[in-house]
Amino acid sequence: MNKPKKKTHPPRWAVRLLTWYCRPSLLEDLQGDLNEYFDRNLKAKGPARARLIYILDVLKFFRSYTVRKPEFFNLLIHWIMIGSYIKTSSRSIVRNKLFSAINIIGLAVSMSVGLLMIAFVTDLLSYDDFHEKKDRIYRVITVEKRQENPTTTLASSSVRAGKSIQESVTGVEQVTLLRRGFGGDATVGESVIPISGLWADASFFKIFDFPMLQGNPATALKEPFSLVVTETAARKLFGDVNALGRSIKLDTTNYSVTGVIKDLPKLSHMRFEVLTSFSAAELTRPIVDGDGDFMSWENIYSNYTYLMLPENGDPENVQASLDKLCAAENAKLHNRNIMLELQPLKAITLRANIHNPIGPGINQIALWILGGLALVVILSACFNYTNLSIARSLRRSREVGIRKVMGALKTHVLGQFIAEAMIISLLSLLFSFLLFLVLRTQFLSLAPHLQNLLSLELSPKLIFWFIVLAMVVGLVAGILPALFFSRINAIQVLKDVSSIKIFRRVNMRKALIMVQYVFSLIFIATTIIGYNQYKSFLSFDLGFKTENILNIRLQGNKSNLLAKELAELPVVNGISTSTLVTSLGSIHGMQIKYNNANDSAGVWLNFVDENYLPLHEHKLLAGRNFKAITRGAKESKVIVNEQVLKRFGIGQKDPAKALGEQIFISKDEKLTIIGVVKDFHYGTLEDTIEPMMFRYSSDQTLGYVNVKISSADLPGAMADIEKAWRKIDNVHPLDAKFYDDQIEEAYNQFSVMVKVIGFLAFLAVCIASMGLFGMVVFTTETRLKEISIRKVLGASEGKLIYLLGKGFIILLVLSALVALPATYFLFDKVILINFPYHQPIGFTDLLISFLSVMVIAVLMIGSQTLKAARSNPAQVLKNE
């Protein structure tokens, strides 16, 4: 046949697609027609258009009359054969104990992480499921923009917004207003018991389903100063007697209990012990520092608005009304823009990167990262299965040959090997489930936040998803070997087994091993670098001293009373007070001005007494410390840091010249700078150093007393301090923490991250190592004869080890060449730029991670190859 030169062909995948879906009876003609058109178009419109038209035609021909019907007969055969599959699979599992163990352990370990992720996600997705009308409930959240600053999103909204929605927005069935921060020390009869909760208005129970055990949900929150308590809170307050109708006293106000509700389900995004009527808040109009007037549009920090749409209600319409409302209100504002948005109830927990949350939540990104890492570990175990199965194909190929001779179709063999992978993965599921039960408690105890957020309890739904995971893992692990086996040519195999090229797919297998090692190395390097960075955060020079300082939270007590008691203790070396503990992430700020009335800037703030700076060994660059002022005297002095001078250009940025200058903290209040303190870390190490100032306050009730301890006997010292605390406050337990411990807590999230990634790194390395081990065992076993012959011909042990191990070592070095630069780049360009004060990445970290992985791998390769190299050639060759 005289073939024309190289012809342009229709796209192969399109041809295949057509062959796949088209009925065999129609296929040939249809293909011919398409070919004819293709040739025509080739001449008329050129190759690119012709190919495009071909693809479109293939897609267009997908019609009911062309599509092949599923072959039920085949499926039936699968069902009948499943017993046989289970039998052969279990035999093969038992026969190859080492490989089965590697597969099952690897899959089990990795799947337990997957199970944990599933339980994690299921918990988060079932948040607030107990509200019957959950799909119609929305929270009104606030998006605020001030001048050139980036926008901030708050879960809270203003009372004014809530009221306006109640009155004027149509298409809303119910609106309820909440306010946080209710609570304090309640007096019940003789005893004093601290409680906390929310203000909520009367429609609260019309929207949310918190079943009421006693009392009437419709009226319970109507009257001011009524109180709805949870069962647990009722028991805490009144003991076992009936709570309904009893009353408690907060400050000077009496609240009477009008309802008792069931304890909140754990998976509720809002948490409270008690609810009190919102009408009381409207009467008393409590003012939180800096929030502004209770009914102001700008008071967006303490109140929450939830609304429920009618059935088939349209959130878009409500959003449009909200936009209109905001536009009207914002017109009155200067340099500030407050927008309202609807947030579906079910979206609340998964979006925690929002200010003023009402309950626990998690950032979706964290979830994605964890999920991705778990996926990598699971995939790694799947690769092991794929690799080892294909490598061992030699031993199963005869079975496949016989099956094919007996009439098994490609799809049957495919089904068999996928079934086998499924069996192994379901078997692994049993083990991984046990592991999961162990991991669960470990995971929850990683951080109090997680314990608060998750329950991870088993449910039928969860078990269902576990099984789905196992099936998917089985499918992913088994698909490549199954495809490989299903393509085996029966005649060839039965004639001569060695005709199967077992090393044919060696490149793919090598690639899989390399991917495993790349991820293992990235995990390990990440763990080591992360750990070192975390350690460096803990020991970072913050600009002041934190050693042996105990911070005691005042919880409403007078600082000077406590200080007097503590001063009598011999272990106490010094005492100071402050409103907040710096460097932990808690912040407090205000706007100040210098001599230009139009130039104001935010400055962070800490109120301290005259002992604070010396106690913490802050360095004064110029000027002096505060002097004790008698109570009630007017505040007139301030100590600022260098950044304040820089920001306002005070005294040409020279500390000495800045002394005596005055700053305005409001229109007619000014403070004189008496000292300039060296810059220190007011925020965490994620923040750059910004302007801050110390103001004077001698006695406080809300902040902390900082105590410098000089004793080696810490438990004794703590007991003494506890005793002193008891003399002043009998209600609240002592809340005292060492500064260094608090710093560790502030960076707890990093410690959790390092632990989690470290654990995954451990798993990844174990799994990859097991896979590598399996491959080395396989290779040496298959090449044993070759080795023996080489040995007979005079090869030395060293040469043989080199011969066998070379390929694997090259693989590892290659993966290191990919993984280590990738990790370096990841940290240098993506992660660490968020931390302005981080340590440089140590190359030793990368080297250590490389070496640790290499040592394990070399040990395994070495031991196996050595075994092979030392084998007695006479023994091996005798058996031919």
Added chain:
Amino acid sequence: MKGTNLGEFEELVLLTIAALVNDAYSVAVCDELEKHSGRTIKLGVVHAVLNRLEEKGLVKSKLGEATSARGGKRKRYYSVTNGGKAALIKAKDLRDALWSRIPELVLKRA
């Protein structure tokens, strides 16, 4: 079941098959129709109609010889069955009967 009633396009395809006699396969039918009707005819539509006509028993088909054209794929040749012929004649009769009832001056060309 619609029975042997022919749709407009079905009738055209059937007529084309009859006209092409021994050379009636899908692409030829398509080209022929395009030539005579002057409208763009999609291969997919012709295919679907051929398939439907065969289901109704109005045409029958057999595969031809393999040639080096068409990527070595055989053509499926269609021919009109007796049922198909009857359906065509019935359709023509119906039209003729209706035409004959139209008074001449109604459709007289201006």
